[in-house]
Amino acid sequence: MELDYKRIVVTFLMHLGDVILTTPFLEVLRKAAPHSHITYVIDEKLQQVMEYNPNIDELIVVDKKGRHNSISGLNEVAREINAKGKTDIVINLHPNERTSYLAWKIHAPITTGMSHFLFRPFMTKYTRLDRKTRHAADMYINVLEQLGVTDTSNSGLHIEICEEWRCQAQEFYSSHGLTDTDILIGFNIGSAVPEKRWPAERFAHVADYFGRLGYKTVFFGGPMDLEMVQPVVEQMETKPIVATGKYLWPLS
Template identity: 35%
Template sequence: MKSYNNILVINLMHIGDLMLVTPVLRTLRVNYPKGRISLLVDKKLADLVINNKWIDECLLIDKKGKDNRLPAFIRYIMRVRRKKYDLVINLHRNERASALAAFSGAKKIVGYSKPGFSLFFSKTMQNPSVAHHIGHGPFHLFPPYEYVPGWKHQVHAHLDVLKEALGVEQIDDGGLEMWLAPKDIATADRLWQDSFPPDTRVVAFNIGASWITKRWLDSYFAKCADELLARGYGVAFFGGSMDREIVEKCISQMQEKDSPLVKVFTGKLSLGELGAALRKCALFLTTDSGPMHIGVSQNVPVVTMFGASPVPGFYPYDARAVLIKAPVECHPCGIHKCPLAGEENMACMKMITPEVVMKYVWELLGKYENSAGNMPREYGAYECRVIEVKAGD
């Protein structure tokens, strides 16, 4: 295996995508202990990786701000070139990341790439975790397109880049990792002290998701919250500012909505504060979302419901986690808005009832509720349990 002294890893996508890169950073450090390892990410996601102990530097690009226009983006590429990297690893196949890698000036460039930019790569690879849309006719160029979901977890796909493109043999997969800043831990401590009585066991809720087809019904979340509150558990709603409306709608359907044990932190926390707050929770009931992967990084037991999402590519990377899905023919579809009407609309989520979900919530709480904040991690135990609901459940 060739030695590299100055390494750049690029991932400019969303919260979950960035969390799924963290096992690569640990493996790189093991294989290149004397190398300088840098990570290039979207500035708004800095909290997730700025304290990562496996890297030497975190480069931040303001994707939607000052670095968004072409002249600014070219200047940013020149900044990258001045770093004189001898190895660049691109771990997301979009135009911006592909361009940064292609024009980085590095001696070796590997990973995923858009066509055109791939001409500058030493080795490009397909990402088997994401869906592919294959057309018909000559060269598969014509519709209708066949949706082929991913078949390998994103973490494993990334590690394959290291093995196949660089010859890395020693894989050190420590799972998803996020180190918390002391200030974020202190903020979460104050928040908890002000919000919940001592020794309250709190269940975190994240009901939003980037796609509507990833969202479980808000009325179902409301029923789960009521059942937990009736047994003395606290319920903490998380998520971003874009989720406030659906959280309010959910709470309006709760019988126990006026309980002092209902707290709404939606849109009020930074990503670092979110990680610190989730660490205090006994369990995380969540959609397939970025916060789900943050919860996994903080060793919080997860129960999640998958609708449009392909299970193999993005399941919660923890053997304690429970993923529930419905046996509908169109799962997974990868479509952002369900095209079906009537009872068939969002059937993949409607079939996952609150009763089924709470069965596994109570099971995991029975095992782990007293370990909140001190949950051990079992190295290598990352394949979650997948439950497929049956008719009548």
């Protein structure tokens, strides 16, 4: 499938970790389509994660839990996308109902990627998920392989930030006594599914292990993660840096 010189829309409305796992996919897609306009459709709460990604030309945000949490809301998103120009290719990276419906509703000449079974008849080319033998990041890249992309080399997972954010982060760590020679180990222990969370005492044990070896530990996460982080910190014998809920980038 020819991907270059196209308007491509990638639909993906999953959580933080899942979004980061698509960064190698985007790098491979950009190499395969250097002259294409690539739009990434993302959960509104996570737009900053991809705001400075060099492989994306435009972000379209979806308020999944608010104004777009309905058929009419998703139709509004589709109209917004179509108002910016005719989409040539939609690549849907998750087979749930929401993203599958949105991918179909854009009505591009080519709709490919993954899909909920209800929308598979409307797909130009349905690509299966290889969950058994591939890492999640490679699983998304495999979608492009199924479309004929052969060069899948990439630099791995990454998040791009602006210089202002970088300076603010450096100031934050300096205020906690960190130097350039310190090795920092970060913990992001939140999960949208409670059953996937480790018990607090296990996180505390692992963080203490690294703390005793001389590493600096830091806990990340948003304000909603504080109730998970606090029990971990209370059970630790070493002292971590708690950035949870304290450091939010301003929306641009």
